[in-house]
Amino acid sequence: MPVCAPQMRSKLARCAYKLFAKKGIRSVNLDEVAAAAGVTKGSFYWHYKSKKELLHAACAYYYRRWQQRARAEIARDDDPLKQLERVLRFSVQSCLFDRESRVFTTEVFALSLQDKEIRAGWARFYDTVRELFVGLVQAACDNDQLQVVDPRRAVDWMLATIEGIKQRAAFEPEICTPDQREATVQGLLRIVGLVDAPT
Amino acid sequence: MPVCAPQMRSKLARCAYKLFAKKGIRSVNLDEVAAAAGVTKGSFYWHYKSKKELLHAACAYYYRRWQQRARAEIARDDDPLKQLERVLRFSVQSCLFDRESRVFTTEVFALSLQDKEIRAGWARFYDTVRELFVGLVQAACDNDQLQVVDPRRAVDWMLATIEGIKQRAAFEPEICTPDQREATVQGLLRIVGLVDAPT
DNA sequence: CACGTTCCATACTATCCAGTATGGTAAATG
DNA sequence: CATTTACCATACTGGATAGTATGGAACGTG
Numbered sequence: 001m002p003v004c005a006p007q008m009r010s011k012l013a014r015c016a017y018k019l020f021a022k023k024g025i026r027s028v029n030l031d032e033v034a035a036a037a038g039v040t041k042g043s044f045y046w047h048y049k050s051k052k053e054l055l056h057a058a059c060a061y062y063y064r065r066w067q068q069r070a071r072a073e074i075a076r077d078d079d080p081l082k083q084l085e086r087v088l089r090f091s092v093q094s095c096l097f098d099r100e101s102r103v104f105t106t107e108v109f110a111l112s113l114q115d116k117e118i119r120a121g122w123a124r125f126y127d128t129v130r131e132l133f134v135g136l137v138q139a140a141c142d143n144d145q146l147q148v149v150d151p152r153r154a155v156d157w158m159l160a161t162i163e164g165i166k167q168r169a170a171f172e173p174e175i176c177t178p179d180q181r182e183a184t185v186q187g188l189l190r191i192v193g194l195v196d197a198p199t
Numbered sequence: 200m201p202v203c204a205p206q207m208r209s210k211l212a213r214c215a216y217k218l219f220a221k222k223g224i225r226s227v228n229l230d231e232v233a234a235a236a237g238v239t240k241g242s243f244y245w246h247y248k249s250k251k252e253l254l255h256a257a258c259a260y261y262y263r264r265w266q267q268r269a270r271a272e273i274a275r276d277d278d279p280l281k282q283l284e285r286v287l288r289f290s291v292q293s294c295l296f297d298r299e300s301r302v303f304t305t306e307v308f309a310l311s312l313q314d315k316e317i318r319a320g321w322a323r324f325y326d327t328v329r330e331l332f333v334g335l336v337q338a339a340c341d342n343d344q345l346q347v348v349d350p351r352r353a354v355d356w357m358l359a360t361i362e363g364i365k366q367r368a369a370f371e372p373e374i375c376t377p378d379q380r381e382a383t384v385q386g387l388l389r390i391v392g393l394v395d396a397p398t
Numbered sequence: 399c400a401c402g403t404t405c406c407a408t409a410c411t412a413t414c415c416a417g418t419a420t421g422g423t424a425a426a427t428g
Numbered sequence: 429c430a431t432t433t434a435c436c437a438t439a440c441t442g443g444a445t446a447g448t449a450t451g452g453a454a455c456g457t458g
Contacts, residue, residue: 008405024309024312026225029444029445030445030446031445039407040406040407041407042448045446045447047405051446051447106312107312109308109309109369112370113305113369123370123371126367126370127371156371156374159363161359161360161390163362163366163367164363164364164366165359167308167362167363168362171322171325172322172326175359191360207436228416229415239437240415240416240417241419242437243436244416244417244418245435246435249416249417250417
């Protein structure tokens with residue numbers, strides 16, 4: 001019996017992500033995905049039982065890649081505040097330049113409203129992202145580099161702002177041009193420090 | 200020749216919005232829309248030439264309603280800062296409770312990525328919203344109730360945060376519960392005042 | 399070498415739905 | 429009253445595509 005099945009399965013997920021992120025999930029059909037992976041629809045169904053299962057795999061691919069890249073950024077520094085800045089810069093960067101990521105996430109958001117499982121998966125991902133940022137903020141506080149009363153709440157606001165910029169930038173690109181990247185990062189840091197000030 | 204055509208045209212747009220906002224644009228078919236308005240698909244096509252044209256009408260319906268409600272809030276006060284708070288409260292309120300609005304806008308965002316005209320229409324809407332807020336912030340500044348160096352930039356950040364909260368709340372409802380409404384409004388006001396502080 | 403298993407291809411079905419073709423009815427108009 | 433026009437219904441077409449039925453090749457195993 002020949003081997004190597006898991007390779008094709010993950011290749012299909014990777015190709016699916018690329019196509020979904022380029023053209024939108026709903027306007028990509030399974031023939032395209034299979035063709036991109038060098039097979040046909042018939043064999044696609046040997047690896048996945050439905051398009052929805054494929055979408056889950058594509059999401060998982062996206063999660064993993066984001067976390068890998070974020071961890072790589074963190075590993076490049078020892079200082080907690082610098083680490084926080086690095087991850088923020090990475091997040092903003094992907095918001096500014098990675099059109100594919102925006103297309104994919106926007107489509108997933110729309111599908112999430114109708115599909116409980118997709119929504120739950122994405123919520124779990126958001127949770128890990130939140131905890132990652134909370135950890136960094138906490139560390140920066142312990143290091144006397146930041147003063148934040150409620151890190152979790154502060155991070156929630158900051159993440160919301162990132163998502164909002166990402167989304168509004170689709171309509172008003174001028175609010176988020178590459179040369180504003182550093183100013184945006186600093187603005188986000190300011191939000192972390194300020195949102196939970198006494199009302 | 201009988202009259203009253205424009206009534207059915209706008210009724211179709213209204214019904215389309217309701218259905219789109221409940222089930223998502225792409226999972227609503229024209230038979231449903233026509234039935235909701237008390238006609239059939241055949242006569243639908245007498246009023247609109249395509250589903251896309253209907254979507255534009257549904258968007259226009261959404262724009263108009265939002266602006267009417269916002270203006271109504273403003274009219275209830277004379278004080279610029281209070282007016283700003285009112286509109287913010289209305290925006291947050293619709294983010295907290297109006298699930299339909301969230302479904303509709305999320306779907307429109309997804310479609311915008313593939314459709315230039317939809318995107319352009321929404322960009323125009325965002326522009327009027329921005330100018331409305333900028334005007335209020337400016338007035339509050341002139342009235343010595345706020346100190347903002349660059350109102351347009353501050354409003355951009357604040358609007359981004361609203362959108363981000365709206366979106367993240369779909370996955371993490373706890374970041375945006377009704378009892379946090381006032382705190383959220385105050386947090387947004389703080390962002391207006393703080394984002395353009397010197398770096 | 400027979401045989402089962404893995405992996406893939408071809409060809410088909412079934413369904414959904416946007417859009418069209420066509421005809422009917424009632425009111426206004428000359 | 430005849431005719432036109434506005435508005436609506438019924439019934440159909442065409443295209444796209446998710447999923448299935450089926451068969452075949454290659455490879456390991458007894």
